[in-house]
Amino acid sequence: MMRQFELVDRVVSYEAGADEDLLNRAYVYATKMHGDQKRASGDPYFSHPVEVAGILTELRLDCATIATGLLHDTLEDTEATFNEITSMFGGEIAELVNGVTKLSKLEISSASPSQAENFRKLLLATANDVRVLLVKLADRLHNMRTLHFITSPEKRARIAQETLDIYAPLAGRMGMQNFREEFEDLAFSELNPDARNTVLRRLEELDETKGAILDDIAYEFHNILTEMGVSCKVDGRRKRPFSIWRKMENKSISLEQLSDIYGYRVIVDNEDACYKALGVLHRTFRVVPGRFKDYISMPKLNNYQSLHTTVIGPNKQRVEIQIRSQDMHAVAEQGVAAHWVYKDISTKAPSRMDQINPFNWLQDMVSQLKTGETAEEFMENTKLELFTDQVFCFTPKGRLIALPRGATVLDFAYAVHTQVGNSCTGARINGRQLPIPSVLHNGDEIEIIRSEKNLPRPVWLRHVVTGKARAAIRNVLREQEEAGFVELGQRLVESLFASEGLECKREFIERAVGVLGLNSLARLYAEVGRGRLSATEVLVTAFPSKKRKDPKDKDVLTKGQDTQLSARAVPVGKSLQGMAMSFAEGCFPLPGDAIIGILTPEEGLKIYPMEAPILSDFEDHEERWVAMHWDIGEGSDALFDSRLDMTLVDKAGSLSIVSQTLADFDANITNLSLFKRDETFHDLALDIQVRDVNHANQIVNALRASSVVTRIERVVAAKEK
Ligand code: MN
Numbered sequence: 089m090m091r092q093f094e095l096v097d098r099v100v101s102y103e104a105g106a107d108e109d110l111l112n113r114a115y116v117y118a119t120k121m122h123g124d125q126k127r128a129s130g131d132p133y134f135s136h137p138v139e140v141a142g143i144l145t146e147l148r149l150d151c152a153t154i155a156t157g158l159l160h161d162t163l164e165d166t167e168a169t170f171n172e173i174t175s176m177f178g179g180e181i182a183e184l185v186n187g188v189t190k191l192s193k194l195e196i197s198s199a200s201p202s203q204a205e206n207f208r209k210l211l212l213a214t215a216n217d218v219r220v221l222l223v224k225l226a227d228r229l230h231n232m233r234t235l236h237f238i239t240s241p242e243k244r245a246r247i248a249q250e251t252l253d254i255y256a257p258l259a260g261r262m263g264m265q266n267f268r269e270e271f272e273d274l275a276f277s278e279l280n281p282d283a284r285n286t287v288l289r290r291l292e293e294l295d296e297t298k299g300a301i302l303d304d305i306a307y308e309f310h311n312i313l314t315e316m317g318v319s320c321k322v323d324g325r326r327k328r329p330f331s332i333w334r335k336m337e338n339k340s341i342s343l344e345q346l347s348d349i350y351g352y353r354v355i356v357d358n359e360d361a362c363y364k365a366l367g368v369l370h371r372t373f374r375v376v377p378g379r380f381k382d383y384i385s386m387p388k389l390n391n392y393q394s395l396h397t398t399v400i401g402p403n404k405q406r407v408e409i410q411i412r413s414q415d416m417h418a419v420a421e422q423g424v425a426a427h428w429v430y431k432d433i434s435t436k437a438p439s440r441m442d443q444i445n446p447f448n449w450l451q452d453m454v455s456q457l458k459t460g461e462t463a464e465e466f467m468e469n470t471k472l473e474l475f476t477d478q479v480f481c482f483t484p485k486g487r488l489i490a491l492p493r494g495a496t497v498l499d500f501a502y503a504v505h506t507q508v509g510n511s512c513t514g515a516r517i518n519g520r521q522l523p524i525p526s527v528l529h530n531g532d533e534i535e536i537i538r539s540e541k542n543l544p545r546p547v548w549l550r551h552v553v554t555g556k557a558r559a560a561i562r563n564v565l566r567e568q569e570e571a572g573f574v575e576l577g578q579r580l581v582e583s584l585f586a587s588e589g590l591e592c593k594r595e596f597i598e599r600a601v602g603v604l605g606l607n608s609l610a611r612l613y614a615e616v617g618r619g620r621l622s623a624t625e626v627l628v629t630a631f632p633s634k635k636r637k638d639p640k641d642k643d644v645l646t647k648g649q650d651t652q653l654s655a656r657a658v659p660v661g662k663s664l665q666g667m668a669m670s671f672a673e674g675c676f677p678l679p680g681d682a683i684i685g686i687l688t689p690e691e692g693l694k695i696y697p698m699e700a701p702i703l704s705d706f707e708d709h710e711e712r713w714v715a716m717h718w719d720i721g722e723g724s725d726a727l728f729d730s731r732l733d734m735t736l737v738d739k740a741g742s743l744s745i746v747s748q749t750l751a752d753f754d755a756n757i758t759n760l761s762l763f764k765r766d767e768t769f770h771d772l773a774l775d776i777q778v779r780d781v782n783h784a785n786q787i788v789n790a791l792r793a794s795s796v797v798t799r800i801e802r803v804v805a806a807k808e809k
Contacts, residue, residue: 089131089132089134089135089138089139090138090139090141090142092112092115092116095111095115095138095141095142095145095154096108096111096112096115098142098145099111099145099151099154102145102148103148103150103151106151107151110151110155110177111151111154111155111158113176113177114154114155114158114159114177114181115138115158117158117159117162117168117176117177118134118137118138118158118159118162119134121162121166121167121168122134122137122161122162122165122166123166125165125166127234127237128234128237128238128239129234129237130237133161133165136161136230136231136234137157137158137159137160137161138158139230140157140158140160140223140226140227140230141154141155141157141158143157143226143229143230144157144222144223144226147222147226147422149219149222150219152180152181152184152219153184153219153222153223155177155181156181156184156185156188156219156220156223157223157226157227159173159177159181159185160185160188160189160223160227161192161227162185163185163186163189164189164192164193170182170186173185183217184217184219184220184223187217187220188220188223188224188227191220191221191224192224192227218262221258221262225255225258225259225262225264225267228251228255228271229267229270229271231247232247232248232251232270232271232274232275233274235247235248235274235278236278244278245278245279248274248275248278248279249275249279251271251274251275252271252272252275252276252279255271256268256271256272256275259271263388263391263392263419263420263422264421264422265420265421266421266422269328269330269331272328272330272331273328273329273330275330276329276330276333280333283333284329284330284333287329287332287333288329291326291329291332291349294349295326298350301403302324302326302350303324304402305324305352305401305402305403305407306322306323306324306352307322308402309322309352309354309369309409310322312368312369312372313354313365313368313369316364316368317364318356318361318364318365318368319356319357319361320354320355320356320361320365321354321355322352322353322354322355323352323353323355324350324351324352325350325351325352325353326349326350327349327350327351332349350407350408351407351408351409351410352407352408352409352410353409353410353411353412353417354369354409354410354411354412355412355413355414355417356411356412356413356414357413357414358413359384359413361413362384362394362395362411362412362413362416363384363395365411366395366397366411369397369399369409369411370397370399373399373400373401373402373407374399374400375397375398375399376397376398376399376400376406379396379397379398379408380395380396380397380398381395381396381397382395383395383396384412384416391419392416392419392420393412393416393419393420394410394411394412394416394420395410395411395412396408396409396410397409397411479491479492479493479494479495479528479529479530480530480531481500481528481529481530481531481532481533481534482531482532482533482534483504483533483534483535484533484534484535489503489504489534491503491528491553491554492553492554494527494553495527495528495552495553495554496524496525496526496527496528496551496552496553497512497514497515497517497522497523497524497525497526497528497534497536498512498524498525498548498551498552498557499528499552499553499554499556499557500515500528500534500536501515501536501557502552502554502556502557502560502561503554503556503557504536506560508536508538509544509557509560509561510542510543510544510560510564511538511539511540511542512524512536512537512538512542513537513538513539513542514537515534515535515536515537516534516535516537517532517533517534518532518533519533521537524548524551525551543564543568544560544561544564544565546565548561549561549562569668570614572617572668572669572692573613573614573617573618573668573692574610574613574614574617575613575617575668576613576616576617576668576669576692576693577612577613577614577615577616577617577618577623578613578616578617580616580617580623580687580714581597581613581616581623581626581627583623583715584623584624584626584627585627588627590627590631594609596630596631597609597612597626597630599629599630600612600626600629600630603629604621604625604626604629612626617668617692617693618689618690618692619687619688619689619690619691619692619712620689620690622711624711660683660695660716660717660718660719660720668692668693669685669692669693669695670691670692670693670694670695671694671695671729672686672694672695672696672700672702673806674805674806675695675696675697675700675804675805675806676697676728676729676730676731676802676803676804676805677695677696677697677804677805678728678730678778678780678781678783678784678804679718679720679728679779679780679781680718680780680781680782681697681698681781681804682697682698682699683695683696683697683698683716683717683718684696684698684703684713684714684715684716685713685714685715685716686703686706686712686713686714687712687713687714688712693714693716695716696805697804697805699804699805700804700805700806701805701806701807702805702806720780724779725779726779727756727777727778727779728777728778728779728780729758729775729776729777730775730776730777730778730784730802730803731773731774731775731776731802731803732772732773732774732775732776732787732788732791732800732801732802732803733771733772733773733774733800733801733802733803734746734771734772734774734791734797734799734800734801735765735769735770735771735772735797735798735799735800736769736770736771736772736796736797736798737768737769737770737795737796737797737798738764738767738768738769738770739796741796742770742796743762743772745794745795745796746772746774746791746794746796746797749787749790749791749794750774750776750787752790753783753786753787753790755776755777755778755783755787756776756777757774757775757776758775758776758777759773759774759775760772760773760774760775761773769798773803784802785802788800788801788802
């Protein structure tokens with residue numbers, strides 16, 4: 089374990105003005121707080137934060153970050169509090185430690201590989217300071233280095249897999265290739281030691297035959313470049329076992345077939361020298377077409393810069409070459425952390441690093457990391473759902489679900505499963521019961537409350553933002569609507585057959601299905617229900633001998649006929665209402681009122697009170713008239729809209745007398761409009777909900793008897809046509 093003075097010395101060695109006192113205090117405080125806690129290795133727990141701080145000094149990070157490394161587990165694992173850390177080490181460090189703690193908590197709800205991308209984004213969304221991520225990565229790196237001390241194989245495998253799925257790609261995105269490679273290598277040796285050993289053995293064999301050549305080629309490149317006046321350093325290197333294995337798996341090829349196991353890195357003094365070196369190599373060796381990439385003029389979003397090319401090398405083999413300056417190299421190896429590493433004092437020309445304001449750069453980095461590594465990925469993410477507009481929530485089992493910002497409980501339910509959405513009645517969000525339209529926040533844990541009796545309603549469309557939920561709701565509504573039309577059509581056909589004294593057997597109707605060119609019984613009924621096909625047409629198609637009746641003597645219902653007793657009457661109940669059947673506009677018939685249906689193409693059956701003046705418009709279209717009767721069932725609690733039109737005396741309290749009377753009769757008010765007629769009277773239109781005609785009449789009589797009502801009538805049908 090690194091000792092206190094060693095750690096401080098290391099920081100001072102790269103940061104002259106380092107706050108030694110701060111580092112010493114953080115070291116002492118963390119030692120005290122962790123006390124005699126132990127690691128799985130048996131070491132004192134405190135060795136862990138010290139090693140994490142040590143890794144951070146290798147990145148040459150600032151004092152606040154090193155102190156955060158020392159303190160990073162105190163909030164989570166000890167008695168330390170945010171306020172105490174704030175007062176001892178200041179707000180900046182307290183915020184950093186708090187940020188790392190938040191990330192550690194997220195880790196508990198471990199993600200599956202398919203959710204790794206979302207989880208990485210969640211980490212980025214949660215860490216608002218890039219230094220929080222750097223400490224988190226160093227923390228994970230030390231935990232991976234000491235992974236073998238953990239005795240449970242399942243736990244080791246889970247941590248290794250998580251590292252491979254989440255932290256290695258995250259380090260890659262941040263441009264920290266060294267971290268990425270070590271993560272991958274450590275995870276690989278835990279998860280698949282056999283594969284790793286196989287690759288290593290084969291690499292050793294290759295090295296025996298080609299190893300010398302690797303150095304020879306590096307030497308030859310160096311000589312050629314130096315002769316042409318480019319001072320440089322050339323490294324020949326071999327790919328890491330894990331990336332070789334991954335390539336072999338992805339492309340299903342053998343190790344021998346991999347052309348790029350060996351690569352060369354040419355490090356020169358500055359940007360100009362990069363292009364000069366490229367020119368020399370391209371003139372000397374044959375270039376493999378399509379492999380040249382200029383990441384200097386077009387840096388990657390994580391600020392990676394280099395020239396990449398592939399040539400046919402000295403021994404006629406394809407050779408990959410990366411050319412970069414020293415400062416580009418620092419960025420390539422340490423990515424976002426390189427800002428603290430490299431201060432270019434060797435060249436007078438302003439380097440790219442000097443032009444970068446470190447804080448803006450970090451800001452940019454984080455926002456770029458959030459969207460993706462390349463311009464293509466950036467575009468792809470933008471097209472889908474822009475990450476900054478996302479919110480991440482968990483199921484009770486810890487599954488992570490990403491939704492667009494503004495998403496509601498319903499969106500979440502539909503994201504889990506269509507059936508969960510359809511049966512959703514609300515949710516417990518972090519244990520609190522909330523209704524369907526509630527908007528979700530990052531990190532919420534959502535438990536959907538369901539009822540199988542529940543059905544989606546049209547108003548749900550206003551409570552969702554995701555396309556998936558919207559489509560699923562529309563789907564169910566369409567099905568409901570279709571079912572309503574099918575049911576209505578069937579009733580119309582059946583009642584017509586009954587009035588003709590014919591049995592409505594399935595086989596008769598199916599005959600009509602074929603003749604009319606419809607593909608199913610349901611289709612036929614739906615067509616009748618929608619008013620596109622008449623029931624009479626179905627009848628004469630099923631029984632061609634039954635000619636159409638002469639319109640003059642047809643058995644048609646006319647106004648005033650006792651529809652309730654008619655065998656043909658279609659029942660109006662709660663279940664049949666919907667798209668297929670609805671009350672005509674401005675009409676408020678109640679159970680007990682005589683009603684009649686008018687088939688309206690595409691709108692289904694419109695229900696009118698028999699006394700509606702507008703019915704005279706349909707006198708010449710008897711084929712559209714449908715007898716109807718009420719069927720709301722015994723003891724039904726169904727309520728119907730009714731409208732009362734009245735004149736009130738204009739005096740204080742008159743409205744409250746009206747509302748008290750309504751309350752006495754257990755009637756809800758759904759709408760109210762008041763018009764001043766003159767100094768002494770008001771006209772009042774009141775929409776209420778009642779059970780039936782009797783209920784409405786009781787209310788009307790009671791109001792008529794009251795001292796404040798001078799005129800009252802129930803509106804059954806719109807007065808004018
Ligand atoms: Mn830790």
